[in-house]
Amino acid sequence: MSDTRTETPLAGGKASPDLSIVETRVYRGANVWSYDRSIHLVVDLGSLEQFPTNTLPGFTENVLAMLPGLREHTCSRGRRGGFVERLNEGTWLGHVAEHCALALQQVVGHDIRRGKTRQVKGSPGLYNIIYGYVDEQVGLAAAQLAVRLVNHLVEADPGLDWEAELEAFIRRAERTAFGPSTQALVDEAVSRDIPWIRLNKHSLVQLGQGVHAKRIRATMTSETSSIAVDIASDKDLTTKLLSAAGLPVPKQESVRTVDQAVAVARRIGFPVVVKPLDGNHGRGVCLDLQDEDEVREAFAIAREQSRRGWVIVESLVVGKDYRCLIIDGRLAAVAERVPASVTGDGSSTVQELVDLANADPRRGVGHEKVLTRIKVDDAATALVRQQGFEMSDVPPQGETVKLALTGNMSTGGISIDRTFEAHPDNVDIAEEAARMIGLDIAGIDFICPDITEPVRETGGAICEVNAAPGFRMHTHPTIGEPQFIAKPVVDMLFPPGAPSRIPIVAVTGTNGKTTTSRMISHVFKGMGRKVGMTSTDGVVIDERLLIKSDASGPRSARMVLQNPRVDFAVFEVARGGILREGLGYERNDVAVVLNVQPDHLGLRGIDTVEQLADVKAVLVEAVPRDGHAVLNADDPLVRKMRRRCSGQVVWISMEEPGSEVREMIDAHCRRGGKALVLNPSERGEMIVVRHGRREMQLAWTHLLPATFGGRARMNVQNVLAAAAAAFAAGAPLHDIRQGLRTFSTNYYLSPGRLNEVDVNGVNVIVDYCHNAPGMRMLGDFVDRVGESMESGHDLARPSRIGVIATAGDRRDEDMRELGEIAAQHFDVVVVREDVQLRGRKRGSTAALVAEGVEQAREDGARCRQVEIVLDEVDALRHAMGRANRGDLVVLCVDQHHMVMGELEAWSSQAQAGSGAGDAAPGSDPDYVPDPS
Incomplete structure (x- = not known):
């Protein structure tokens, strides 16, 4: 994280809050500035170009007071406090805005540290600011607030209430952030190098690519049975199924009227529980009802939360509330859920104790944080009154006052990890219950005196089975060790050794991209692969044209990666898409660069052919260590890209043996490298595959239909590139040969290309x-x-x-x-x-x-x-x-x-x-x- 200015201009006049954002771009993949997704701002400093930070009295102290996290930034010094040193020495305010945008994202829990600031060449006062992001909308909002903050510190803005703005920024970030369950699964996927794509603004996420893709939404997966979810939503049916399996459940009946509820309560015997048939998160659940009047009052509460109007009356099971999490048929975690409550200190009222509990930074609204704020509503006030207190009363020292009867985290409860304390018999009961309902991920709610003792002996029952159970009580328990429950979920979706990525071949160059992409696709189609291809003509999935338009950009690539039929991807990548949004994906297994010629110069800051080569080299930089870059050795600018490749280079060349290029390739192959070259003879030109010291003949160029008897030299080059890409992607030589022999430039295979x-x-x-x-x-x-x-x-x-x-x-x-x-x-x-x-x-x-x-x-x-x-x-x-x-x-x-x-x-x-x-x-x- 650094800027590139070294001169210190003489400050003259008065600094004005002139920092402004001129242009904004969001890169959703590898790009010309970074290996990962980034936000790119072009900012204009205006008069502030003449005012580095050391010329602005109090600036450093004020910005550190407003964003203390800046003290941790290492900047270019590589050590904690490096950025503070830069502030004291004097750095430009574009650089400060970059660090503020990063610090704001860190405030909301996004651990982003990548950033750089570079002056726009030939444009004094204009700077490129590039920094990483986790959530696109949060990253963009951070940019706007960072610029406002810098201007405010230059000249106070009466309309800027920093505390209020920061709170609004945090709330905005929380609205778009993943919930704890989804975030845990995404983090686990990232740790295993499983790619992911967010499919909507909420929690619908795709893990993996193409044919290997799985979807999650919170803790529901693409493997979750819809019938099982319906069963779990019907508490009456759930209880009947569990009872038929011999599992301990309370006595219960479903009713539609209050008179029926009273009659059932009499038959079952008081005390009873009344709850909605298809509710969730403990809403509408009324416990420990001692008489008919309480049942009548509770019936109205439960029916309000019931989607279908049915209410359950069941016998009260006394004990502690435990949640057993079952993943793929096995117990993953157990948590004891304690209802929301406060403990008296002898001096504070109940309301003051609630406010103190809600001040805990771990508590937030809904599921945005690991704990939920305690809500004081009519039900909570009535419960406090039943215990002999009003909200304004001061409870004695050490006395606990309950504010909710159920232990749900969503009502302000806390959790205690009991994973390794559960009795084996209870574990068996919980696992059997999940199997009976048919859920791959299930939350089994036990009410029993002690989970360490068999519930069949001590008394207790399964009171509920939950589909899509929340993870946060297990990943962030209030007391006890967190359980890494995302691991078994990802193990279930992607067993060890199972693939999550499909091979990606990306093709770029000034000319020949489309034809080469079609040749590669044709080779792999002949091998039986379901190929997804993007090109300037559209998006093709398994030989079917889905979209007819220029589809050589990142959005089309993501469309292919989301298609569940695709098991091999070929992307034509154009300069415009890279500059606009980046690649749109993380990496490509094979990158093909055909040539770099002066075309489209003067657009988006690309004025020279060397700059254009830097743009196209993004594909080479996106090659992993086990990948390949197919480079045209005959093009000097493409040849230089070999230094940017982390994987292996496969050279292609149309030069004759003995030339300088061929000598370079000879040396490359002697070191074990790969190349495809042309060897001329009296019978014609032979395409030869070289791997180390081995040479394998592939095909005569004049016998390949696309070359027009060898006269179409551009297609000879395209054939070399396609064959090299297929070879690098693991295709056998006989399949490559067959694919090239059957590919012609007729309108059906290659429309609009020769x-x-x-x-x-x-x-x-x-x-x-x-x-x-x-x-x-x-x-x-x-x-x-x-x-x-x-x-x-x-x-x-x-x-x-x-x-x-x-x-x-x-x-x-x-x-x-x-x-x-x-x-x-x-x-x-x-x-x-x-x-x-x-x-x-x-x-x-x-x-x-x-x-x-x-x-x-x-x-x-x-x-x-x-x-x-x-x-x-x-x-x-x-x-x-x-x-x-x-x-x-x-x-x-x-x-x-x-x-x-x-x-x-x-x-x-x-x-x-x-x-x-x-x-x-x-x-x-x-x-x-x-x-x-």
């Missing part, structure tokens, strides 16, 4: 190429295809017609460069625009691209004509109208499905009209296509 279509003798290539580096690779492919086409024509040379476009959020020079490169490879260039203009005026993007084409023409490029047709379909029709049989038309598309539909319609109409001499849509009237 799809080849014959439209009445015109060779049409449909591709997504949209930037200058991609056009350079596509142009190489066009040249290779064009040469082969020209060799088959003795007369006129076939024309090459290209329809090109780019996104409006690129720089002007990038757009011109796209046109310049296209002009080197096409005879005719038709420039169109996407539907989404991304901030530019209609026609401006196309004009810049055309400007680049014209400049290249003047310099002697191949292109002889450039035209602008803005609409994508109109541009397609225009290009096809210019084409003759044997020509090559390349369509760089945006809406590939629409383009393919238009091509089908074009082909069908042309064939239908060929016999009558009709022209195809938009074609030259003198041209009559011959059906093929």
